[in-house]
Amino acid sequence: MTIKAVLFDLDETILDRSRSLELFLTWEASEYLNLPYAECERYIERFLELDDNGMGSKTDIYSLLWKEFGLYEHTAEDLVANYYASFQRFVCEKRHVDQAISMLKSQGYTLGVVSNGPTPFQENNLQALGLTSFFETIVISAAVDCRKPDLEIFTLACDNIGVEPSACIFVGDNPEADIRGASAAGMFTVFVPTRRYQACSFANKVCRDMRDLPAVVLEANT
Numbered sequence: 343m344t345i346k347a348v349l350f351d352l353d354e355t356i357l358d359r360s361r362s363l364e365l366f367l368t369w370e371a372s373e374y375l376n377l378p379y380a381e382c383e384r385y386i387e388r389f390l391e392l393d394d395n396g397m398g399s400k401t402d403i404y405s406l407l408w409k410e411f412g413l414y415e416h417t418a419e420d421l422v423a424n425y426y427a428s429f430q431r432f433v434c435e436k437r438h439v440d441q442a443i444s445m446l447k448s449q450g451y452t453l454g455v456v457s458n459g460p461t462p463f464q465e466n467n468l469q470a471l472g473l474t475s476f477f478e479t480i481v482i483s484a485a486v487d488c489r490k491p492d493l494e495i496f497t498l499a500c501d502n503i504g505v506e507p508s509a510c511i512f513v514g515d516n517p518e519a520d521i522r523g524a525s526a527a528g529m530f531t532v533f534v535p536t537r538r539y540q541a542c543s544f545a546n547k548v549c550r551d552m553r554d555l556p557a558v559v560l561e562a563n564t
């Protein structure tokens with residue numbers, strides 16, 4: 343197998359969404375909403391519960407929070423808009439991901455991102471991490487009207503960079519959306535364990551530390 347490209351999921355693979363969201367919510371509760379100290383923790387816990395690791399609708403979440411916490415100095419629509427406008431100020435990357443990406447780029451691999459989520463929100467988050475210039479293609483589900491694990495979103499990314507799926511590695515944390523989807527498209531898959539998804543029996547490889555990713559790619563290329 344000759345690997346020419348490495349494609350990445352964004353949330354919890356490149357972007358530490360859990361930590362970023364905690365930082366944003368701490369600011370939102372204490373400074374933007376000026377909630378009493380005792381209410382801040384409850385607000386954050388309730389948001390995380392409703393968010394369900396990114397699966398919850400932000401419109402629905404903020405509509406409920408607006409009522410539950412009496413946030414009447416704002417509208418629910420204002421709160422949604424603030425989330426999408428301000429989240430990028432708090433983004434942080436997964437440990438050592440910049441090191442791995444930089445090394446892979448220097449080794450001549452074509453790099454890309456394939457992410458579910460809204461646009462331009464996801465692109466802005468990647469830009470805020472300072473990593474956009476490393477990637478030849480950035481495919482966001484809302485922009486192309488298909489979502490992982492659909493075959494189409496993976497093949498679109500491959501078409502964008504002119505590389506066959508069989509010459510691509512996909513790196514992600516979600517066993518179904520990332521690993522099964524990319525595998526069905528014909529890619530070699532690398533699973534990144536997280537607190538939510540700790541194991542994936544059908545990934546080609548597992549990478550627990552991003553510093554090891556270049557070696558995993560090299561091994562797949564031999």
